[in-house]
Amino acid sequence: MAEFKYQQQIDGLIKSGLTLPELFSPNGLTAFRFAFKDDKEKNHLPVSVINPSRVLPDDLKFSGYALSCYDDEQKAVFRYKNLCKLNKKMRLTLGDSLCCGKLENKDGLISEIETFSRHFDFYEYANCDLSKTFTIKQILL
Numbered sequence: 001m002a003e004f005k006y007q008q009q010i011d012g013l014i015k016s017g018l019t020l021p022e023l024f025s026p027n028g029l030t031a032f033r034f035a036f037k038d039d040k041e042k043n044h045l046p047v048s049v050i051n052p053s054r055v056l057p058d059d060l061k062f063s064g065y066a067l068s069c070y071d072d073e074q075k076a077v078f079r080y081k082n083l084c085k086l087n088k089k090m091r092l093t094l095g096d097s098l099c100c101g102k103l104e105n106k107d108g109l110i111s112e113i114e115t116f117s118r119h120f121d122f123y124e125y126a127n128c129d130l131s132k133t134f135t136i137k138q139i140l141l
Contacts, residue, residue, distance in 0.1 A: 004108070005124040006046065006065035013061050020062055023123060026103035026110045031069040031122065032076040035099040037136055043099065044130040066111070066121035067130070073098070073137070075118040080140050091140075101134030 004010055014020060035043040047054060048064030056064050070076035076098060084090045103110065107128040111121040124130070 002106075002108075002125040002127075004065075005126050005128060006049065007126070009048070009065050010062065010123075013065075018058060018061055021111050021121070023109035023111060025105045026107065026122070027105060029071060029103045029110065030100065031071060031103050031134075032073050032098055032100050032137070033067060033069050033130075033134065034076070034080060034095040034140070035097045035134070035136060036095040037097045037139060040131060043095070044124075044134070063111075063121050066123045069103075069110070069120055069122045070118050071113055071120065072118035073100070077138075077140065079117060079119070096140060097136045098138050098140055099134045100137040101130060107133075 010020065033044070042050065044067060046063075046065050046067055048056065048061075054064070070079070080094065080098070083094060103122060106125070107130075108122055108124040110123070113120040
C-alpha cells in the first residue's frame, strides 16, 4: 500500500489507540470540495494541517488529516449554505467556491460515503496533488 500524505500523523493516532476507519478505492469517483477561488494554497489542505491546534473528538481525529468531499454536487452546495447560515464567517474557513475532479485509485483512499449527506473523507497518498486535477465549478454565495 502507498503511503498517505499525512502518514506520520495517522501513525501517531493509531499508536494512541484509535482505529483508522475502513477505507476504499475511489475508482474514478467524481468528487466535490469547497475551495477558494483566489487563495489556492489552502484549497486542498486538511483541517488539522491548516489549524494544528484544533481539537477534534476521537471519532473525527483521522478526518482531520483527510480532505472533506461529496459525491453529489447539490448535497455539497446544500451543506455549504447550511454551514454559512450557522456562521457568517464560515466562508473564510470553507472557501467561496465549489471545485470538482475525479479521484483515481493512484490518488488515495476514501471513507464510506454517508447515505444522506453524500459526504466522505479522502485520504491522499503522498504523491497526490489535487490542485492539478480539480477545477473550480461554481462560485458559492
